Amino acid sequence: MSPKKQEYVVGIDLGGTKIYAAVVDHKGRILGIGRKRTKAELGFETTVQRMAICVKEAAAEADVNLDEVIAVGVGSPGPLDLKRGMIIETPNLGWKDAPLKASLKALLKRPVAIDNDGNVGLLGEYAYGAGHGCRDMVGLFIGTGIGGGVIINGKLLHGFNENAGELGHMILNPEGPMCGCGTRGCLEAFASRLAIEREIRAAVAGGAAAAIFDNVEKPDAPLRSKRLSEAFAAGDAAVVAAVEKSARYVGYGVASLLNIFNPEVVVIGGGVVEAIGEPYVRLVEQTASQNVFKIALRNVRIVAAELKDDSAVLGAAMLAWQKAYK
Ligand SMILES: [Zn+2]
Numbered sequence: 637m638s639p640k641k642q643e644y645v646v647g648i649d650l651g652g653t654k655i656y657a658a659v660v661d662h663k664g665r666i667l668g669i670g671r672k673r674t675k676a677e678l679g680f681e682t683t684v685q686r687m688a689i690c691v692k693e694a695a696a697e698a699d700v701n702l703d704e705v706i707a708v709g710v711g712s713p714g715p716l717d718l719k720r721g722m723i724i725e726t727p728n729l730g731w732k733d734a735p736l737k738a739s740l741k742a743l744l745k746r747p748v749a750i751d752n753d754g755n756v757g758l759l760g761e762y763a764y765g766a767g768h769g770c771r772d773m774v775g776l777f778i779g780t781g782i783g784g785g786v787i788i789n790g791k792l793l794h795g796f797n798e799n800a801g802e803l804g805h806m807i808l809n810p811e812g813p814m815c816g817c818g819t820r821g822c823l824e825a826f827a828s829r830l831a832i833e834r835e836i837r838a839a840v841a842g843g844a845a846a847a848i849f850d851n852v853e854k855p856d857a858p859l860r861s862k863r864l865s866e867a868f869a870a871g872d873a874a875v876v877a878a879v880e881k882s883a884r885y886v887g888y889g890v891a892s893l894l895n896i897f898n899p900e901v902v903v904i905g906g907g908v909v910e911a912i913g914e915p916y917v918r919l920v921e922q923t924a925s926q927n928v929f930k931i932a933l934r935n936v937r938i939v940a941a942e943l944k945d946d947s948a949v950l951g952a953a954m955l956a957w958q959k960a961y962k
Pocket of ligand 1: 804805815816817818819822824825
């Protein structure tokens with residue numbers, strides 16, 4: 637069975653700061669959207685209600701009746717218990733044992749499928765973006781943290797406890813910096829946006845000149861992608877060094893992933909990659925290609941994500957199609 641023309645799905649990207657829902661048709665076109673802030677601090681039930689409002693807004697904008705939506709997919713921060721449809725724990729949102737699937741289903745009266753945000757982002761790029769047409773693909777999304785996923789022979793790899801694909805937590809150096817997960821030297825601890833910011837601030841504290849903090853109202857506020865992008869483009873030395881270090885570490889990670897999975901496509905996305913663009917991806921490719929078995933690199937494409945902000949909603953939409961037609 638394949639999707640019919642008059643059927644629609646909804647994809648929802650549940651993020652730490654925002655909810656983004658989209659009504660998607662059988663060709664992967666976004667017909668209507670709804671956005672709200674997550675407001676996780678108000679509690680899980682409030683956020684689920686806000687998700688349902690986003691879905692209704694997206695349906696209204698798309699001029700689609702909720703009855704015509706055959707399933708809803710959600711990309712959520714994890715770790716998740718996929719069998720029970722629960723968020724086990726999420727430091728980002730501050731919830732534990734949250735029944736995401738059941739609560740959303742009760743509000744929308746539609747079938748709901750969930751998966752973690754890294755997997756869903758990868759699925760979006762696989763179905764509609766940089767990986768379209770391939771069968772074996774890995775993805776790394778470099779943002780505040782580092783998410784990722786693995787698709788083998790057209791299927792997301794979930795693993796025994798459904799927690800596979802935590803690519804940001806591969807350990808590159810056990811004596812490296814502390815990671816948010818509680819261990820040392822993970823890829824995320826070397827290469828995330830927070831790691832880049834830490835490097836820049838350390839360089840400045842050590843006396844390096846960095847224009848990135850000049851003429852800024854609150855130099856101690858978290859570094860935003862836009863400012864990172866501008867400082868990199870201007871050639872700010874401390875910023876260029878920190879970004880290049882991040883890309884090199886991602887390159888080492890990609891070399892390992894190439895040797896382990898031998899994918900056809902490696903997609904590199906997330907806020908940092910969107911901010912820096914092609915120079916980041918080329919440096920990842922250069923480092924990976926210098927540290928990998930040549931056979932694992934033959935005809936392999938290492939590319940930037942194409943869907944930007946839409947990768948997770950479109951991946952969640954694909955999850956919904958799979959739920960409806962499995
Ligand atoms: Zn870690």
